[in-house]
Amino acid sequence: MLLLLSLTIVLAGSTAATATAAAAFRHQLPLNGGLTRREISINTTDYPALTIDIPIDHYNSSETRTYKNQYWVNARYYRRGGPVFFFNSGEQNAHPLVPYFLYEAAGPSSVMTMARRFNGLAIVFEHRFYGDLHEGSFPFAMNATTGMAEGGYEAYKHLTTEQALEDPVYFAHHFEPPGLRRHWPLLNPKHTPWVWLGGSYPGIRGAMMRVRNPETFYATWASSAPTEAAVDMWTYYAQAERSMMRNCSADYTHVTNYVDSILTNRTATEVGDLKYALYKAVLSGPRGQTPSYVNRTEAEGLSKASVAGYLLLPLSFY
Numbered sequence: 001m002l003l004l005l006s007l008t009i010v011l012a013g014s015t016a017a018t019a020t021a022a023a024a025f026r027h028q029l030p031l032n033g034g035l036t037r038r039e040i041s042i043n044t045t046d047y048p049a050l051t052i053d054i055p056i057d058h059y060n061s062s063e064t065r066t067y068k069n070q071y072w073v074n075a076r077y078y079r080r081g082g083p084v085f086f087f088n089s090g091e092q093n094a095h096p097l098v099p100y101f102l103y104e105a106a107g108p109s110s111v112m113t114m115a116r117r118f119n120g121l122a123i124v125f126e127h128r129f130y131g132d133l134h135e136g137s138f139p140f141a142m143n144a145t146t147g148m149a150e151g152g153y154e155a156y157k158h159l160t161t162e163q164a165l166e167d168p169v170y171f172a173h174h175f176e177p178p179g180l181r182r183h184w185p186l187l188n189p190k191h192t193p194w195v196w197l198g199g200s201y202p203g204i205r206g207a208m209m210r211v212r213n214p215e216t217f218y219a220t221w222a223s224s225a226p227t228e229a230a231v232d233m234w235t236y237y238a239q240a241e242r243s244m245m246r247n248c249s250a251d252y253t254h255v256t257n258y259v260d261s262i263l264t265n266r267t268a269t270e271v272g273d274l275k276y277a278l279y280k281a282v283l284s285g286p287r288g289q290t291p292s293y294v295n296r297t298e299a300e301g302l303s304k305a306s307v308a309g310y311l312l313l314p315l316s317f318y
């Protein structure tokens with residue numbers, strides 16, 4: 001996920017990066033280790049999305065097409081007159097986050113803590129061009145095989161910083177969630193403070209938003225918002241490595257060097273062996289049961305970057 005993040009930030013707007021990110025995203029695999037019983041029983045179909053029609057292009061009046069952008073609302077603590085807490089999930093599928101952020105499946109979340117304290121309305125809003133391939137916030141239909149928009153590279157001219165910043169502004173001014181009809185006029189940012197919450201890339205977005213649209217977003221909590229873009233941000237992981245016990249970090253470093261040296265310097269067969277081994281290890285989970293659909297052909301089709309990315313999974317970002 002973090003690899004994806006740096007790609008997206010550094011190369012936003014570049015079609016090649018988007019394709020790489022889409023392909024890598026398709027291969028992003030969850031581990032089952034360390035989950036609570038409640039988390040294991042989560043079924044995201046219990047958290048259906050709401051959608052809003054948003055212009056595909058905010059800056060071309062001849063372009064009248066719209067797309068459906070997903071969002072989720074928790075009004076449990078809302079009292080009339082309370083603020084809106086708008087959590088932006090950034091460059092990932094937002095749906096799996098909803099039980100955690102809006103329903104606190106693994107403990108208190110920032111957005112619900114704020115909602116509880118200030119009797120606010122909590123929202124999770126998905127970023128354009130992200131989400132589940134079949135139901136996500138895609139301006140164009142997505143090809144499930146390639147992970148790319150069916151319009152090809154041309155489609156990605158609508159994935160720009162400016163278009164994506166205008167989406168939440170449009171959303172805030174057209175926010176009409178079902179079930180809260182009597183609050184619609186009041187919930188407009190003209191009358192209710194909208195507070196942005198976001199970490200990392202969404203943190204940068206929130207900071208930009210305060211400068212760009214102070215009339216819409218009254219405040220931003222920009223958590224871990226990067227201040228500088230870097231292509232090879234290896235120092236990020238140095239923090240994780242530093243916090244491990246020495247015997248553990250030494251092993252981690254050895255494994256990383258080993259994988260790097262095979263992927264960089266060895267024959268296609270050796271690279272294939274390693275891809276297959278890592279792919280199997282990841283899909284098998286902590287108990288080592290390899291699902292029957294795992295095969296070598298599929299593993300060899302993974303990019304070196306995706307396979308190397310598996311080494312980040314034990315660092316578990318949630």
Ligand SMILES: *[C@@H]1O[C@H](CO)[C@@H](O)[C@H](O)[C@H]1NC(C)=O
Pocket residue numbers: 043044045046
């Ligand atoms: C999730 O719930 C849906 C609808 O009730 C059901 O069809 C689906 O099988 C469930 N998925 C899992 C993994 O339990």
Ligand SMILES: *[C@@H]1O[C@H](CO)[C@@H](O)[C@H](O)[C@H]1NC(C)=O
Pocket residue numbers: 060061062063064
């Ligand atoms: C504006 O939208 C129209 C209609 O889709 C399209 O033909 C035109 O190329 C667009 N202009 C720009 C600058 O994208």
Ligand SMILES: *[C@@H]1O[C@H](CO)[C@@H](O)[C@H](O)[C@H]1NC(C)=O
Pocket residue numbers: 143144145146150
């Ligand atoms: C998706 O992409 C694959 C590979 O390029 C192609 O064969 C297939 O026809 C595409 N599917 C659709 C629905 O366009």
Ligand SMILES: *[C@@H]1O[C@H](CO)[C@@H](O)[C@H](O)[C@H]1NC(C)=O
Pocket residue numbers: 245247248
């Ligand atoms: C690593 O060191 C800690 C603290 O000395 C010890 O408890 C642990 O068993 C060691 N782990 C391994 C794998 O050697």
Ligand SMILES: *[C@@H]1O[C@H](CO)[C@@H](O)[C@H](O)[C@H]1NC(C)=O
Pocket residue numbers: 260261262264265
């Ligand atoms: C690949 O081999 C070259 C030449 O032996 C060496 O300098 C380099 O460090 C190796 N790369 C990795 C990632 O091991």
Ligand SMILES: *[C@@H]1O[C@H](CO)[C@@H](O)[C@H](O)[C@H]1NC(C)=O
Pocket residue numbers: 293294295296297298
């Ligand atoms: C490997 O898995 C892929 C995807 O699950 C499948 O399409 C393909 O037929 C399998 N190949 C072999 C040789 O089993």
